[in-house]
Amino acid sequence: MGRGMNRQNTGWLFISLAVAAITIFYFYPMLQALLLSFQSGMGANLEYVGLANYIRLFNDPTFLTALKNTLLYLLIQVPLMIVLALIFSVLLNDATLKFRSFFRIAIFLPCVTSLVAYSVIFKYLFGMDGLVNQFLLNVSLISAPIQWLSDPFWAKVTIIVAITWRWTGYNMIFYLSSLQNVDQSIYEAAKIDGATPFQQFTKITIPMLKPIILFTSITSTIGTLQIFDEVVNITNGGPGNATLSISQYIYNLSFEYTPDFGYASTVSYVIVMLVIVLSIVQFKVAGEKK
Numbered sequence: 001m002g003r004g005m006n007r008q009n010t011g012w013l014f015i016s017l018a019v020a021a022i023t024i025f026y027f028y029p030m031l032q033a034l035l036l037s038f039q040s041g042m043g044a045n046l047e048y049v050g051l052a053n054y055i056r057l058f059n060d061p062t063f064l065t066a067l068k069n070t071l072l073y074l075l076i077q078v079p080l081m082i083v084l085a086l087i088f089s090v091l092l093n094d095a096t097l098k099f100r101s102f103f104r105i106a107i108f109l110p111c112v113t114s115l116v117a118y119s120v121i122f123k124y125l126f127g128m129d130g131l132v133n134q135f136l137l138n139v140s141l142i143s144a145p146i147q148w149l150s151d152p153f154w155a156k157v158t159i160i161v162a163i164t165w166r167w168t169g170y171n172m173i174f175y176l177s178s179l180q181n182v183d184q185s186i187y188e189a190a191k192i193d194g195a196t197p198f199q200q201f202t203k204i205t206i207p208m209l210k211p212i213i214l215f216t217s218i219t220s221t222i223g224t225l226q227i228f229d230e231v232v233n234i235t236n237g238g239p240g241n242a243t244l245s246i247s248q249y250i251y252n253l254s255f256e257y258t259p260d261f262g263y264a265s266t267v268s269y270v271i272v273m274l275v276i277v278l279s280i281v282q283f284k285v286a287g288e289k290k
Helices: 002-036 052-057 061-092 100-112 115-125 131-138 152-179 184-192 197-208 210-225 229-235 246-256 261-286
Strands: 039-042 045-048
Touching: 002 261, 039 261, 052 261, 061 100, 061 152, 061 197, 061 210, 061 246, 061 261, 100 152, 115 152, 115 229, 152 210, 152 229, 184 197, 197 210, 210 261, 229 246, 246 261
Parallel strands: none
Antiparallel strands: 039 045
16 A cells, blocks of 8 residues: 555656646746736836727737638648648659659658748748749740739738648658558458449548548647747748738737737737637537547
């Protein structure tokens, strides 16, 4: 009995260190940010203003623009990225494909590059005299350079292309690792029954990857709602806030404009609420009860 209690106490000792660290560096800042969202002022001169900051959100055109832009990135980029990752994983799981390792590394490599470095490279690639315009002009797909960074529509397209390029390989690895654990006799039986590759993909692959698809959808949603580096380094939120994200607006409220940490905390909790709501929706759509 005594030995069992000692082992249990030792276990609690190890756990307590992790719990203390998580509480101090994770939950405590979250609680402080929540309390700060009900305050207004500069520096230490803060005063409680109740729900004034939350009411201000609905009358703030810059916030509404940032919210619209972020949701647009989410609605277009996440489904596009998930579909591409699924297609790549199926193609690269084919045992007959030559140079599979090379293609896997090539597609996965973008997600391990520096966020700032790749954003700066994309900024130059999609410049007026960048390689993208030069290529499109050389193959006669366009007659004049596209203003990728100075046109509101094309600037959004550039951001979506950038984050899709970076994170597709990351999600592909999850699907690929799951596919390698699937018994190939299932696909062989489907072939014998006359199932086409598309039918195998929709009737076998997608249902078997359902938990992984749910996981990557939620993590991708969280990541896209927090998008910051690409917007700041490629377009800096421009032109005219056309690509401004919520995270960049939080940064601007805290450090670029007159510091308003109370309102910045309020805006940050919009991301928290969006993550919670969209995660619940995704669980419901996927039919997951646990």
